[in-house]
Structure formats: structure tokens, C-alpha cells
Amino acid sequence: xxxxxxxxxxxxxxxxxxxxxxxxxxxxxxxxxxxxxxxxxxxxxxxxxxxxxxxxxxxxxxxxxxxxxxxxxxxxxxxxxxxxxxxxxxxxxxxxxxxxxxxxxxxxxxxxxxxxxxxxxxxxxxxxxxxxxxxxxxxxxxxxxxxxxxxxxxxxxxxxxxxxxxxxxxxxxxxxxxxxxxxxxxxxxxxxxxxxxxxxxxxxxxxxxxxxxxxxxxxxxxxxxxxxxxxxxxxxxxxxxxxxxxxxxxxxxxxxxxxx
Amino acid sequence: xxxxxxxxxxxxxxxxxxxxxxxxxxxxxxxxxxxxxxxxxxxxxxxxxxxxxxxxxxxxxxxxxxxxxxxxxxxxxxxxxxxxxxxxxxxxxxxxxxxxxxxxxxxxxxxxxxxxxxxxxxxxxxxxxxxxxxxxxxxxxxxxxxxxxxxxxxxxxxxxxxxxxxxxxxxxxxxxxxxxxxxxxxxxxxxxxxxxxxxxxxxxxxxxxxxxxxxxxxxxxxxxxxxxxxxxxxxxxxxxxxxxxxxxxxxxxxxxxxxxxxxxxxxxxxxxxxxxxxxxxxxxxxxxxxxxxxxxxxxxxxxxxxxxxxxxxxxxxxxxxxxxxxxxxxxxxxxxxxxxxxxxxxxxxxxxxxxxxxxxxxxxxxxxxxxxxxxxxxxxxxxxxxxxxxxxxxxxxxxxxxxxxxxxxxxxxxxxxxxxxxxxxxxxxxxxxxxxxxxxxxxxxxxxxxxxxxxxxxxxxxxxxxxxxxxxxxxxxxxxx
Numbered sequence: 001x002x003x004x005x006x007x008x009x010x011x012x013x014x015x016x017x018x019x020x021x022x023x024x025x026x027x028x029x030x031x032x033x034x035x036x037x038x039x040x041x042x043x044x045x046x047x048x049x050x051x052x053x054x055x056x057x058x059x060x061x062x063x064x065x066x067x068x069x070x071x072x073x074x075x076x077x078x079x080x081x082x083x084x085x086x087x088x089x090x091x092x093x094x095x096x097x098x099x100x101x102x103x104x105x106x107x108x109x110x111x112x113x114x115x116x117x118x119x120x121x122x123x124x125x126x127x128x129x130x131x132x133x134x135x136x137x138x139x140x141x142x143x144x145x146x147x148x149x150x151x152x153x154x155x156x157x158x159x160x161x162x163x164x165x166x167x168x169x170x171x172x173x174x175x176x177x178x179x180x181x182x183x184x185x186x187x188x189x190x191x192x193x194x195x196x197x198x199x200x201x202x203x204x205x206x207x208x209x210x211x212x213x214x215x216x217x218x219x220x221x222x223x224x225x226x227x228x229x230x231x232x233x234x235x236x237x238x239x240x241x242x243x244x245x246x247x248x249x250x251x252x253x254x255x256x257x258x259x260x
Numbered sequence: 261x262x263x264x265x266x267x268x269x270x271x272x273x274x275x276x277x278x279x280x281x282x283x284x285x286x287x288x289x290x291x292x293x294x295x296x297x298x299x300x301x302x303x304x305x306x307x308x309x310x311x312x313x314x315x316x317x318x319x320x321x322x323x324x325x326x327x328x329x330x331x332x333x334x335x336x337x338x339x340x341x342x343x344x345x346x347x348x349x350x351x352x353x354x355x356x357x358x359x360x361x362x363x364x365x366x367x368x369x370x371x372x373x374x375x376x377x378x379x380x381x382x383x384x385x386x387x388x389x390x391x392x393x394x395x396x397x398x399x400x401x402x403x404x405x406x407x408x409x410x411x412x413x414x415x416x417x418x419x420x421x422x423x424x425x426x427x428x429x430x431x432x433x434x435x436x437x438x439x440x441x442x443x444x445x446x447x448x449x450x451x452x453x454x455x456x457x458x459x460x461x462x463x464x465x466x467x468x469x470x471x472x473x474x475x476x477x478x479x480x481x482x483x484x485x486x487x488x489x490x491x492x493x494x495x496x497x498x499x500x501x502x503x504x505x506x507x508x509x510x511x512x513x514x515x516x517x518x519x520x521x522x523x524x525x526x527x528x529x530x531x532x533x534x535x536x537x538x539x540x541x542x543x544x545x546x547x548x549x550x551x552x553x554x555x556x557x558x559x560x561x562x563x564x565x566x567x568x569x570x571x572x573x574x575x576x577x578x579x580x581x582x583x584x585x586x587x588x589x590x591x592x593x594x595x596x597x598x599x600x601x602x603x604x605x606x607x608x609x610x611x612x613x614x615x616x617x618x619x620x621x622x623x624x625x626x627x628x629x630x631x632x633x634x635x636x637x638x639x640x641x642x643x644x645x646x647x648x649x650x651x652x653x654x655x656x657x658x659x660x661x662x663x664x665x666x667x668x669x670x671x672x673x674x675x676x677x678x679x680x681x682x683x684x685x686x687x688x689x690x691x692x693x694x695x696x697x698x699x700x701x702x703x704x705x706x707x708x709x710x711x712x713x714x715x716x717x718x719x720x721x722x723x724x725x726x727x728x729x730x731x732x733x734x735x736x737x738x739x740x741x
Contacts (some may be wrong), residue, residue, distance in 0.1 A: 059696050062688070087698035095696075099689040103711025112707065113697035120698070152711065153693075169697065 011072070012037045012177055012208050013058075018069035019233070020057045027053040029233035030069065035177070038205040042219055042244060043212045045230035046252040051212045052096060054230065055181040059093040060086050073177070087113075088120035092175035094166040096182040101153035106165070107135060109153050110172055117173060138171045141201070143194050159186040167198035178202065179210045184218035196221030216248040229255045287346040292339055294318060297446050300345050304415050304449070307422055310429075317435035317445030324439045330602040331631040331663055332571045334544065342509060344447045344480070407463050409493075410455040414482055417453035424455055428486055432515035432552045432579070440511040440573075441548040444480045448513065451481035456491035456522075465721050467496045483514040487522035489555065494525040494721055508533075510569075512547045520555030520582065527720050528576075531568040537597045537626070542570025549576035550606075553585030553614075561588040562605065563719040570599060575633065577606035580614035580642075587616040590716040595628030595660070604634035604651075604665075609642035609675070618649040621713050624660035631663040638675040645675040653683040654712050656705070 013035040020028040027050045035041055045051050057064045058071065060083030071078040073091060081089065101109070115125045126134075139148060142164055154162050163183050170178055180199065184192055199209060199222045211222060219227070219241060227243040228235045229252070237243065237255050247255065288299055297318045301311040326337070404411050410421060417425050435445040452468045468483070487493050516524050526549075535542025545568070551560035562576040572595075578587025589605035607616035616636065624630040636647045653662035664681050686708055694704035710717070 059692075061692055083692065083695040084698050084700055087696050093696050095693065099687060099693045101690050101693070101708055101711055103714040104707050109694070109697065109699070109707065112699050112703065113694075116698040116700065116703075173697070 011035060012074060013210075014072040015058075016070050016072075018054075018057070018071060019067045020053060020064050021067055022053060022064050026067070027064075027233055028057065031230070031233070031235055033228065033235060035208045035210060037176070037208055038203075039226065040203065040209045040211065040222060040224045042224040042227045042241075043210060043230055043235075044214065044216075044227060044244060044247060046256075047214070049230045050233045051214075051230050052181055055093060055096075055179050055210075055212050058086075058179060059083060059091065084116070085120075088117045090176035092170050092173060092178045094163075094170060094178065094180035094183045096185065098154050098157075098162040098166055100155050100157075102155050104153050106151050106153050106155075107149050110135065110169055113169070114172055135168075135172060138168055141171070142168050142198055144168060160188065160191040163187055163195060164191065164198075167195050171198055171202065174202070174207075176206065177208050177210070179212065181212045182214060183211070184213055184215065192218065193221060216244045219244045231256055287343050290341050290343050292318075292342070292344055292447065296344055300447055300449055303345065304418065306418055309422075309426055310418060313430065313435060314446050317442050318447075320436040321439065321442035321446055324436075324442055326439050327573075330573050330633070331629060331665075332573060332600040332602050334571055334600075337509060337544070339443075345449050403463070408457040408460055409462050410453065411466050412453055414448070414451040414453050414484070417484075421453070421455070424486070425453070425484070428484055428515070428517055430515075432517060432550050433513050433548050438548060440546040441513050444482060444511050444513045444548070448480045448482040451483045451512070452485075452497075453483070454485040454493060454495065456487045456493045458488040458519075459490045460488075461491070462493040465494050465496060467498070479508075479510045479512070481512050483512070484517075485515070485524055485526070486517045487519065487524050487558075489519045490521045491519075492523040492525075494527070496527040496529070496721060498529045498531070508542075509544050510546070512549075514547070514549040514576075516551030516560055518551065518553050518555060518558035518560050518582075518585075521557045522555060523559045523561075524551060525561045525563070525721075526551070526576070528562075528564040528566070529720075530564065530566045530572075533568060533570075535570040535598060542599075543568065545569035545572045545574060547572075547574045549574065550579065551577070551587070552579040553582050553587060553611075555585070556582040556611075557584045558582050559586040559588070561586075561590070561719070563590040563716065564592070564603075565716070565720070566591070566593040566601060566603060569601075572599075572601040572603050574603045575606055577608065578616060579608045579610065580616065580645075581610045582614075583611045584613045584615075585611055586614070588719075589616075589618045589620070590719045591620045592623070592713045592716045593620070593630060593632075594623045595625070595630040597626040597628060599626075599628045600631075601629070602631040602633055604632045606635040607637070607647055609636075609638045609645040609647070611642060613644040614642055615645070616647045618647070618651075619715055620649075620651045621716055622651070622653045622662055623656065623709060623712070624653065624662050625656040627659045629661050629663070631665065633665045633667075635667040635669070636677055637668075638670045638672050638677065640671045642672050643674050645672060647675075647677045649678065650680045652681070652712070654709065655683065655685045656709075 011034045015031055015033040018028055018031040019026065031054060043051055043054065053064060057066060058078065066079060073086070073089065078086065111126065111131055118125060144164060148165065154165060157165060163186070166183060183195060187195060196218065203209065211218060211224060224241055227239055227241060229237040229247065231252065288296060294315060297314050298311065301314055410417070430445065433441050436442050454466060456462050485493065485495060516526060518524050530545065533542050549562065553560055560578050564576060566572055572593065576589060580587050587607050591603065593601045593603050595601045604620060605618050607618065609616065618634055620632050622630040622632055630653065632651045634649060636649060638645045649666060651664050651666065653664065655662060662683055666679055668677055670677055686705065690708050691701065691704050694707065695701060
């Protein structure tokens with residue numbers, strides 16, 4: 001038994017037998033997954049398999065009811081933390097559909113987010129000049145126009161701009177664990193490359209990334225260490241990046257038929 | 261798991277101006293008849309014309325019925341149970357300078373954060389403070405006098421500038437205009453008076469703070485602002501009251517007159533006691549505010565941030581008589597718990613090429629009801645008139661409501677009238693998005709609401725925009741459940 005516990009303590013994220021339901025419907029039915037620092041995991045699966053639910057549950061969305069299992073984040077019980085505490089502890093969710101918040105300045109929100117995190121870590125708030133320098137540098141890296149500084153949060157952004165903005169936020173907040181929920185969907189090839197560049201720049205030995213995706217395309221640019229297939233609320237197959245290619249070739253039916 | 265519980269824990273944020281100042285006051289007994297009207301006039305040593313005007317208003321008021329068309333509900337008001345005059349008891353002579361003002365009173369204003377002393381100087385704001393029924397102190401009188409600007413209590417204006425008062429009083433809001441305006445005309449006890457002479461740009465923001473202190477007291481102040489040809493002035497009023505279990509009546513009248521090329525900007529931050537979270541107590545805020553763009557190219561702009569009062573019944577309006585005159589109304593109305601707000605604006609286009617804008621942002625939380633009611637009326641004479649109206653409602657939580665009643669009467673075919681309206685719920689998605697970025701639920705709600713109100717806040721004078729924003733966060737603490 002000691003092995004499992006030890007693993008949970010050393011890992012960044014340890015999900016054990018997690019089940020969850022939304023609107024009275026069981027979606028996750030016993031998910032097991034361990035993510036260590038330095039790793040990139042891809043979670044693939046057909047529509048409705050529970051990929052987004054898993055991401056939302058980990059981030060602390062209220063409408064999702066955890067019905068069983070446990071999740072440890074750096075050895076701490078993740079479910080004992082509120083959504084904002086998880087964020088401040090270094091868990092970042094890149095949203096599939098980033099919401100618009102009219103009238104709230106994009107940069108203002110990001111600065112508030114960074115300061116909330118710094119405050120929780122006992123660090124002083126970032127000063128305006130320092131912050132502007134930082135964000136300009138990250139924006140340049142993400143090839144975003146200066147107008148992002150003055151616009152409302154995702155207000156009137158195109159789908160691709162919203163996704164790029166998510167990655168920009170991620171780069172500023174430097175999370176330990178980034179869960180990117182279909183960040184690749186709706187991106188043209190140029191935007192996909194920029195977003196991938198952003199994700200890759202965050203890869204280091206202290207951090208981990210979980211890519212939730214439907215397609216293999218993103219994984220050409222952000223090469224995962226592990227690929228998992230989520231189906232029917234459970235991880236039914238795990239492997240290395242070749243699994244993604246095989247899925248692309250053979251379709252999800254192949255895994256589902258194996259599972260059955 | 262997170263947001264809602266967090267927010268619910270904050271429910272019941274306490275009203276921060278709810279203290280009572282223990283101060284001796286000189287009051288008339290409750291009740292209203294002609295002798296009370298006469299006594300008020302006598303206490304203020306008013307000229308005959310004003311007493312006659314009051315009595316005429318009173319007689320008219322007795323023939324009128326309390327309006328019932330507003331989307332508000334309350335127990336009938338017993339007009340015989342209200343004190344119509346209450347003044348802090350001062351030494352025989354009224355204070356002549358700040359030094360002579362009762363220190364307890366000054367302490368009250370201090371607590372309210374009103375910049376009466378040096379803070380006023382720093383802020384460059386001239387303040388007239390009205391406590392219950394009388395005006396307590398007007399700062400900066402001298403500096404304003406140098407510029408030729410008259411800024412004083414209404415009582416002083418009656419004494420020192422009776423001809424100006426007689427000439428303009430009741431010319432925008434006639435004594436018998438409506439039930440509450442008639443009542444005010446009969447019993448108003450003080451208020452502010454501003455006259456900006458031709459060509460003068462008032463050198464500082466003018467400001468009045470109203471406070472209801474004594475129990476069972478009504479406050480009936482009257483404000484009259486005149487901007488003569490080419491003059492301009494920016495005026496701000498703020499309001500607070502102690503927490504009491506019974507409802508208190510506030511029925512004010514504000515009249516603005518803008519002559520040729522004159523501009524008046526009138527901003528309100530209204531934070532009367534709204535009652536407790538069960539709907540007990542609070543101020544009934546039944547106010548008539550109207551400005552007349554009497555001259556060509558004149559402009560009147562109303563900006564209001566309404567967070568207080570149990571019931572608000574208020575429609576700051578513009579009568580656009582002068583050619584090319586402009587009327588504006590920017591409003592944020594917040595209703596939480598059991599508050600009821602029925603507010604909006606009327607734009608009456610009479611002159612050619614007159615232009616008006618209405619931007620209304622209503623925020624409802626708790627079990628509150630928030631109603632926008634507006635009228636845009638284009639008379640046959642108003643060739644080329646234009647109006648743009650935008651009414652947005654934001655709902656926080658499942659138990660509140662928002663209504664919009666935009667009325668339009670267009671009698672000139674060359675007029676352009678545009679109307680946009682929206683109602684949205686504060687998104688769980690928006691809230692969660694902020695939480696996931698590490699921002700607390702409280703900060704997130706403030707941020708989202710501020711974003712919603714941004715277009716109105718930017719119309720407020722700089723130093724008050726911050727205050728308004730803070731007030732908004734206090735009013736909405738724990739509003740999402």
C-alpha cells in the first residue's frame with residue numbers, strides 16, 4: 001500500500017478512482033491518473049466521454065458533484081480547496097469557451113489574478129510598471145496586438161484571440177499545473193503554432209501540462225509524454241505519443257471496442 | 261464547493277452610515293396643516309411671497325392623491341405622523357462660520373467622510389451640508405463669491421437674494437407638479453441654491469451632503485441651480501441616514517435652469533439607509549428632479565448612482581426648450597435585499613435639433629425589484645430632434661427582478677429615436693472564470709458589476725467616481741447567492 005501513498009506525495013496530481021456527476025447524470029466513473037512534475041499528458045476521447053467534466057471538476061466548478069474518489073494536488077486534498085484557492089496554489093484551467101466580461105479591462109483582470117496569487121504566496125503586489133513590462137513581453141511572444149491592453153476581457157475577441165488570451169494568462173500566472181481544455185479547437189494552423197509555442201515555453205521540470213483534446217493535431221506541436229484515452233467516464237487506455245497517432249488512424253471506436 | 265457559499269457568507273453587509281448623532285434639536289410636533297406650513301415659513305423669517313406660495317402648494321396638495329402607478333409597494337404613509345421641521349438646536353444665533361458649528365455635528369460629517377474642513381480645500385470641493393432640515397455650513401463661500409458664484413443654503417438665498425429665488429422658484433417644477441413635489445413646495449425647510457452669473461465657469465465642484473438624523477423626520481429639501489448665459493457648473497449631492505426600524509420620508513425637489521450656452525452637470529451619489537435584509541425600515545426616496553434647457557445650445561447632464569433607500573421613485577428629467585440644447589441621463593441603480601427602485605428619466609424635446617441620451621444600468625440582487633421607467637417625448641416643434649436610449653439590467657441571483665417601461669411619444673416625423681435594452685444574469689461562467697484565475701468571489705462580483713457600470717461611472721467627477729465604486733461594492737457585498 002505504501003507505494004501508492006508515496007506516489008501520491010511525490011506527484012503533482014494524483015487522481016484516484018474519481019467519480020462525478022452533473023445535473024444528476026454520472027459522467028466520471030472511476031478515473032485514475034497520476035501526473036508528475038515535468039510531464040505533459042494528453043487526455044483524448046470521443047465527445048461526451050467526460051474530458052471537459054474532468055477539467056471542470058479539477059478546477060472546482062460548482063455544478064459538478066464529486067461522488068467518489070480523491071484528488072491530491074502536491075499531496076494536498078484538492079477538494080478541500082475552493083476554486084480560487086486552487087488557482088492561487090498553481091492550478092490553471094485554460095477554458096474551452098473563455099467567457100466575455102464586458103467593461104472589465106483584460107489587463108486589469110490579469111493583474112488582479114497575478115496579485116491574488118502573489119498575495120497568497122506572501123509576496124508583494126506587482127507594481128504597475130513592472131507588470132506592464134511583463135505583459136508586453138508575453139504579448140509579443142504570443143504575437144498579440146497592443147489593443148489587448150485596452151479591450152474588455154475577451155470582449156469581441158475572435159475564437160482564436162480568446163484561446164491566445166488564455167495562453168497569455170497562463171504565461172503570466174506561471175501555474176504548476178496547466179489543464180488546457182480543447183485549447184486547439186477552432187484555431188487555424190498559424191494560431192495553433194503560436195499557442196503551441198506558448199505551451200512549450202512553460203514546459204520545465206517543475207511544471208506539468210494536461211492537454212484535453214479531441215484531435216491529434218495539437219500533439220504534433222506539443223509532444224506529450226503520455227496519452228490517455230477517456231471513454232465512458234474512465235481512462236481505458238494509456239500509452240505514449242504513438243497512441244495518439246494510432247487513434248487518429250483507427251478512430252475511437254477501436255478503443256471502445258477493445259474496452260468492451 | 262466554492263463561489264456561492266463564499267458569497268453567501270458575506271450576505272448581510274452592514275450599512276456603514278447607520279449611526280445616530282445625539283444632538284439637541286428644535287422640532288415642530290408631528291402633523292401637517294396650514295399652521296405648520298406657516299410656522300416653518302415663520303421660523304425662517306420668509307418674505308410674504310414665499311409663504312403665499314407654500315400655502316397655495318399645500319392647498320393644492322390636499323386635493324391630490326398619492327401616485328400609485330410606480331412599480332413599488334409600501335404601506336400607506338401617515339402624513340400626520342411625520343415631523344416636518346427639525347433643526348439642530350443652536351445658540352440663539354445661527355453659526356456664522358465653521359468654528360461656531362456644533363462639534364458633534366462636525367464629527368458626524370467627519371464620520372461620513374465628508375470633506376468639510378481641510379479635506380475640502382484639498383479636494384477643491386465646496387460643500388453645503390444639510391442636516392435634517394437646515395443647512396449647517398457652507399464652505400468656500402468667499403472664494404466662490406470672488407468669481408461671482410452664489411452657493412448657499414436655500415434659506416440664505418431667500419434672505420439674501422429673494423428676487424432671484426422669486427424669479428426662478430417653481431418655474432421648472434411647478435408647486436402642483438405632482439403629489440410629492442406639492443408636499444415639498446408646502447413644507448420644504450432648506451436645501452441648496454446656486455447661481456452662476458453670465459460667462460462664469462464655476463471654479464470648483466459644488467457639493468451638498470444631506471443627512472436625515474432625527475427619528476420620524478421627513479426631509480424636504482429644495483435645490484435650485486441657475487446657470488446664466490454661457491455659465492457652467494458641476495454639482496454633486498450625497499445622501500445618508502441612520503438605521504431606524506420605521507420608514508422615513510424624503511421628498512426633495514431639484515430644479516435646474518440653463519440659459520443660452522450654459523451647462524449644468526448634476527451628479528448624485530444616493531446612499532440613504534435601505535432598510536435591513538428583511539426589508540424593515542429604510543428611507544422612502546420620492547424625489548422630483550428636473551432641468552430646463554431654457555436657452556439655445558444649453559446642456560444639462562444628470563448622473564446618478566443610486567444604491568440606498570428602501571424605495572426610490574425618481575426620474576431626473578430634461579425639458580429641452582432651447583434650440584440645439586442637449587439633455588443627458590446616466591444612471592446606475594442598485595437594489596439589494598427588499599429594496600425597490602422605480603427610476604428613469606424623461607426627455608421632453610421642444611426646441612429644434614435638440615438631442616438627448618439616456619443610459620440606464622439597473623442592478624438587482626436579493627429579492628429586490630428594479631424598474632426602469634422612461635419617457636422620450638418629441639413635440640411637433642422639435643424638428644431634427646434625436647434621442648438615444650440604452651437600458652441594461654443585471655440580475656444577481658434568482659429571486660430579484662427587473663422591469664423596463666420605455667415610453668415614447670414622437671410627434672415630429674424628422675425625429676430620430678433609438679432604443680436598446682438588455683437583461684443579463686451575472687454569469688456563473690463569468691464568476692467561475694474569475695475564481696479560476698485566483699480572484700475572490702467578492703472581488704469578482706465587484707469587477708463584473710463595475711464593468712457593467714463603467715459607461716456611467718466615467719461621467720462622474722473624478723473624485724466621486726472612486727467613492728461611487730466603493731459604495732457599489734458595499735451595497736452588493738454578498739449579493740450573489
